[in-house]
Amino acid sequence: MAETVEYEVVTQAGAGRDAGSGEPVLMSARASEGGLDAAAAAARRLVDALVRLGDSTDYDTDALATRINAIAAEVEDALPDEAARLVEMWQQEGPNRHDLVTGPQNPIAPPLVVHGQPDGSVEASTTLPIAYQGQPRMAHGGISALLLDHTLGMANGWAGRGGMTARLTLNFKRPVPLGEPITIRAKQESVDGRKLYTQGVLSVDGEPCVTAEALFIAGHLPRPTAD
């Protein structure tokens, strides 16, 4: 097993869990209106349009591919050194802007918006587009698993001690519709040494769709360094 380390998860507000304020605290990164956040949002919009386009269109998709490839090549020409970028990704305190689930700079993040609650739980929300479709008009179960795993992980951080998922048990009670606001509530229920027990539920319109119980083991892989 690789070495693990523990570090505090801090919030957008720049502090750790702040249950004393009595107000929810934004834990995920706030999206900016311009820059890389806006480019990632544009990429999300493009992915959505491509999935909805289909083969029956008269639109010139060969020319489209050429144009998208030209943009990709332009961005690739501007890329920083990969090792340095990894260090930069992980050096900041607070929510990761590149995060797979919440990151405004990650085009495949829905993105999920997460608030730490005064009662020690977290509440997350998003609306899933058609790119995440599994069954007709419904979210793929793996996406629900991703959102729950991540939200439970953030609930651990909010409770003061985060870790890596060792076991995740899901109960799919009803399909999760696309295009409708979804809410995930999660809370760390107990701690036994390094074992963190965390539960959550993904709901739509107040109806539970997927419930989750997980065991996390305290500790994270070390952050990349410049050495």
Ligand SMILES: CCCCCCCCCC(=O)SCCNC(=O)CCNC(=O)[C@H](O)C(C)(C)COP(=O)(O)OP(=O)(O)OC[C@H]1O[C@@H](n2cnc3c(N)ncnc32)[C@H](O)[C@@H]1OP(=O)(O)O
């Ligand atoms: C603000 C940012 C928030 C970010 C949230 C992100 C959430 C996303 C979280 C993830 O998805 S993490 C990625 C998915 N998970 C992994 O890749 C974990 C892969 N597994 C491992 O790396 C290791 O197995 C693990 C770190 C989980 C545990 O290895 P360790 O060497 O640190 O612990 P060890 O094996 O010594 O086990 C410690 C205790 O936990 C128990 N344990 C470990 N894995 C278990 C398991 N799977 N089931 C039941 N018990 C388990 C183990 O029996 C033992 O119990 P005892 O202390 O009573 O002896």
